[in-house]
Amino acid sequence: MTFPPRREDPGPGRESVWDYPRPPRLEPVAERLQVVFAGAVIADTCAGWRVLETSHPPVYYIPPADVRQDLLVPAPGRSWCEFKGTARYWSIETGGRRSDAAAWSYPDPTPAFRPIAGFLAFYASRVDECHVGAERVQPQEGDFYGGWITSRIAGPFKGAAGTRGW
Numbered sequence: 001m002t003f004p005p006r007r008e009d010p011g012p013g014r015e016s017v018w019d020y021p022r023p024p025r026l027e028p029v030a031e032r033l034q035v036v037f038a039g040a041v042i043a044d045t046c047a048g049w050r051v052l053e054t055s056h057p058p059v060y061y062i063p064p065a066d067v068r069q070d071l072l073v074p075a076p077g078r079s080w081c082e083f084k085g086t087a088r089y090w091s092i093e094t095g096g097r098r099s100d101a102a103a104w105s106y107p108d109p110t111p112a113f114r115p116i117a118g119f120l121a122f123y124a125s126r127v128d129e130c131h132v133g134a135e136r137v138q139p140q141e142g143d144f145y146g147g148w149i150t151s152r153i154a155g156p157f158k159g160a161a162g163t164r165g166w
Helices: 111-116
Strands: 025-029 033-037 040-045 048-052 059-061 072-081 085-094 097-105 120-122 129-132
Touching (some): 025 111, 033 097, 040 085, 040 120, 048 111, 072 097
Antiparallel strands (some): 025 048, 033 040, 033 129, 059 120, 072 085, 085 097
C-alpha cells in the first residue's frame, strides 16, 4: 500500500471515507441497524448515530433502550479517544456462547459527542451479523476501529496491518 493511500473513486451514490472529516462528525441514522449473535437479535434500532472519520468506515451507535442489556456483561479494560473520551467495553453472553469485548460505549463523552452517551457500538467481527438497512455489513479489518463496511462506501480503509500511520 502506498502512503498516502490512493483514494478509490466512489462513483455515483457512494461515499468515500477519504471525504469524511477529521475531527470526526456525528450524524443521525434513520436506517434500521441490527446486530445478531448466537441466534439472538442483540440490537435493533431506527434511531442510531454514525461517526464519520477520515479513512474509517462508519461506526454505528445504538441507543441502550434498543439493545438487549440482559445479554451484556461488563468487560475489563478501557480505552481513550482524543475526540470522544473514555470508552468502556461489553461482552455478550447468550445461547451458550460468549463474545468478549464485542461492544463499547462512552458513558461520559466529550461535548461534541454527547448525543451518543451510553449508546453502544459493536465490532462486526465479534458478532455473527450486523446490518445497515437490508445490507449485511463487512467488518473493518483489524481489531482497533470497529467500522462497518457497506457497498455504499469506498476506501481504502484504515485498520489492516500497516495502516495505523495513515
